[in-house]
Amino acid sequence: MARIYMVLCFLLVEILAGQGEVVLEIGKRLAGDELREVFEEQKEVLNRHSVAIYGGEKGRNALLFGTVVREDGYILTKASSYLEIENVSLRIGGEKYREPVLVALSEDWDLALLKVEAVGLEPVKLDGERSLELGTWVISNGGTSRRERRVRAGVISAKSREIKSRDRPFLGVMIDQEGEEEGLLLKGVMKESGAENAGLRKGDVLTQVEEFKIRDFEDIKEALSGRKVGAVIRVGVLRGGDSFEVEVELKSRSELTKKKEQVDRNDVMSGRYSERRDDFPRVIQHSTLMSAKNIGGPLLTIDGSCVGLNIAHANRSENYAIPAKELKMMIEILIEESEKRGGDPIDFEQRGEAGDSRQGVLNQ
Amino acid sequence: MLMAERPYFNDLEVPKTIDDVVSIEKSVKKALGRARAATVSIDLGDGYGSGVIISEKGLILTAAHVSGGVGKELTIIFEDGREVQAESLGLNSESDCAMMKLLDEDDEGKPWPFVELDRKESIRLGDWVFSLGYLGGFDEDRGVVLRVGRVTKIAPDTIRTDCQLLGGDSGGPLFDMTGRLVAIHSRIAPNLEGNMHVPMNEFQRHWEPMLAGEFIGEGPFAKRSDPLIESWEMKLIEKGGELIVADLKKGGVGHRAGFEKGDQLIEVNGEELSGLDNLRDMAKLWVEEKELVRVKVLRGANQMLTLKIEK
Numbered sequence: 001m002a003r004i005y006m007v008l009c010f011l012l013v014e015i016l017a018g019q020g021e022v023v024l025e026i027g028k029r030l031a032g033d034e035l036r037e038v039f040e041e042q043k044e045v046l047n048r049h050s051v052a053i054y055g056g057e058k059g060r061n062a063l064l065f066g067t068v069v070r071e072d073g074y075i076l077t078k079a080s081s082y083l084e085i086e087n088v089s090l091r092i093g094g095e096k097y098r099e100p101v102l103v104a105l106s107e108d109w110d111l112a113l114l115k116v117e118a119v120g121l122e123p124v125k126l127d128g129e130r131s132l133e134l135g136t137w138v139i140s141n142g143g144t145s146r147r148e149r150r151v152r153a154g155v156i157s158a159k160s161r162e163i164k165s166r167d168r169p170f171l172g173v174m175i176d177q178e179g180e181e182e183g184l185l186l187k188g189v190m191k192e193s194g195a196e197n198a199g200l201r202k203g204d205v206l207t208q209v210e211e212f213k214i215r216d217f218e219d220i221k222e223a224l225s226g227r228k229v230g231a232v233i234r235v236g237v238l239r240g241g242d243s244f245e246v247e248v249e250l251k252s253r254s255e256l257t258k259k260k261e262q263v264d265r266n267d268v269m270s271g272r273y274s275e276r277r278d279d280f281p282r283v284i285q286h287s288t289l290m291s292a293k294n295i296g297g298p299l300l301t302i303d304g305s306c307v308g309l310n311i312a313h314a315n316r317s318e319n320y321a322i323p324a325k326e327l328k329m330m331i332e333i334l335i336e337e338s339e340k341r342g343g344d345p346i347d348f349e350q351r352g353e354a355g356d357s358r359q360g361v362l363n364q
Numbered sequence: 365m366l367m368a369e370r371p372y373f374n375d376l377e378v379p380k381t382i383d384d385v386v387s388i389e390k391s392v393k394k395a396l397g398r399a400r401a402a403t404v405s406i407d408l409g410d411g412y413g414s415g416v417i418i419s420e421k422g423l424i425l426t427a428a429h430v431s432g433g434v435g436k437e438l439t440i441i442f443e444d445g446r447e448v449q450a451e452s453l454g455l456n457s458e459s460d461c462a463m464m465k466l467l468d469e470d471d472e473g474k475p476w477p478f479v480e481l482d483r484k485e486s487i488r489l490g491d492w493v494f495s496l497g498y499l500g501g502f503d504e505d506r507g508v509v510l511r512v513g514r515v516t517k518i519a520p521d522t523i524r525t526d527c528q529l530l531g532g533d534s535g536g537p538l539f540d541m542t543g544r545l546v547a548i549h550s551r552i553a554p555n556l557e558g559n560m561h562v563p564m565n566e567f568q569r570h571w572e573p574m575l576a577g578e579f580i581g582e583g584p585f586a587k588r589s590d591p592l593i594e595s596w597e598m599k600l601i602e603k604g605g606e607l608i609v610a611d612l613k614k615g616g617v618g619h620r621a622g623f624e625k626g627d628q629l630i631e632v633n634g635e636e637l638s639g640l641d642n643l644r645d646m647a648k649l650w651v652e653e654k655e656l657v658r659v660k661v662l663r664g665a666n667q668m669l670t671l672k673i674e675k
Contacts, residue, residue: 029557030512153385
């Protein structure tokens with residue numbers, strides 16, 4: 001009975017909603033077109049400094065944004081998302097640029113530097129000194145048409161900080177929770193893991209990892225905490241009657257299991273989030289209604305200064321931007337790197353063969 | 365007086381000038397300090413939620429699906445990482461309201477930080493609001509997460525906003541632009557604007573019983589724990605008038621007493637059982653008297669045994 005009552009209530013609300021009495025019109029909401037009109041000046045600024053990146057099967061879908069960083073055609077965007085796009089073309093204002101050249105990459109910041117043939121573009125005005133208290137309005141790229149970019153407003157929503165990698169380093173051994181008196185018996189080693197490469201095998205007993213004595217699973221967790229993927233560590237082993245030491249390279253969980261990052265319930269409720277959303281040296285956090293497609297453009301304050309570059313839509317409620325101070329440094333480094341190489345395009349397959357440990361991040 | 369407090373921009377269809385936008389920002393920043401100090405993360409052991417302190421003695425409002433039950437011990441974490449102990453009071457399992465209280469009535473002689481409630485339901489459609497919470501759990505480097513948005517829908521027991529919520533925000537506070545608590549975060553729909561909060565009037569409707577530790581309603585946001593089944597560590601179901609052991613915890617009380625899956629319970633302490641409710645009524649007596657319980661069970665077609673459960 002109570003249930004029927006609740007259903008009726010619900011219907012009633014829906015009917016009223018249809019008459020526009022109980023529901024705020026979509027246009028008046030935070031991402032609405034009517035509310036957007038107040039940000040007309042900010043839209044002009046965004047239009048000058050941001051780049052719409054089109055691609056897909058027919059090259060007609062707006063898939064990402066970019067930020068103009070120098071008047072002669074240098075543009076920054078999110079590397080891992082950019083490298084996934086086929087049939088790329090760019091739009092700055094209404095102008096189309098067909099063949100952007102990828103001239104430099106930063107794996108630490110997931111940035112790609114692109115170059116187009118252009119003169120007189122308007123680079124963002126970086127302001128790295130601004131204090132960004134929680135609640136400060138910020139403007140990002142909303143939707144886009146072929147002619148112009150639209151704004152989406154949000155606020156600074158949490159403290160600036162490092163986003164640590166979620167990918168934990170692994171030895172690549174299979175073990176029990178509980179160990180023996182002398183150490184932890186290996187039940188097996190994972191294929192292509194650091195443990196296998198170091199010659200460890202089933203039946204070995206793990207006694208030591210760096211300065212930590214190993215007696216159970218918790219000891220290994222403790223010994224590995226704070227260490228990075230790619231680090232090489234000393235491991236003490238007991239085999240038969242012999243005790244010896246080997247060096248083991250730590251590999252990442254995703255690399256070993258060949259599985260994508262685990263998707264949790266919050267991810268399911270987050271729509272399209274950025275594939276790479278962790279392992280950034282420092283970010284500004286803001287809450288703006290957006291998706292992975294809105295990333296790559298500038299983060300502006302309402303007076304038009306650029307305080308960051310949107311680098312990840314981490315989930316429904318959290319977006320990260322590279323702070324202007326760090327961005328300024330990276331622009332200099334990446335342009336210099338590109339000029340040193342004569343502005344040649346980067347061939348990242350070669351980079352991969354050269355043993356780049358972060359190859360996976362670039363989806364190559 | 366209330367009218368005077370109401371910020372002018374709430375009565376604009378949309379902000380007309382950039383000054384209106386700046387006024388919203390100023391209001392948020394002014395109210396944020398106090399709001400932030402009173403917003404806490406709740407560590408449930410096997411999960412996390414948020415809550416907000418509403419009295420100097422440490423009374424907390426949260427969601428029923430966060431608290432999950434009455435009289436449970438929990439850990440509260442402040443933004444600076446400080447942990448204090450709390451206990452869950454009553455809840456309304458039908459509307460997702462719950463109360464908790466900090467075990468210490470003061471913070472080493474000082475009052476706990478707290479926020480005022482919007483007791484008059486003064487919130488209107490289109491009003492600007494801000495939301496705080498520890499989505500994804502407590503993170504000291506990040507701190508609490510702020511969202512600013514508008515009230516997009518008002519239903520009798522729910523407010524909707526475009527402040528995007530996510531798991532871990534549940535139980536956290538929604539404030540008006542003067543920093544008064546207007547609702548508690550409850551649930552979300554997959555679309556980005558489907559964020560639901562339980563308004564203060566819903567809390568006020570059952571304020572006294574919740575304060576007294578009552579479990580109100582039959583769900584769906586919380587389920588009554590069954591002391592009997594908890595203490596026996598078995599899952600019992602009623603099937604065609606028969607009371608059957610559906611499952612039992614390995615090494616648990618029931619398992620140690622010799623119960624097996626599929627056993628039918630016939631008698632307890634010489635009294636014939638008529639169903640699960642009848643068994644629960646009897647169980648209340650054992651909890652008080654702490655006696656040895658003898659259960660007659662039918663196993664298979666014709667094996668009758670008596671099992672003893674030690675208290």
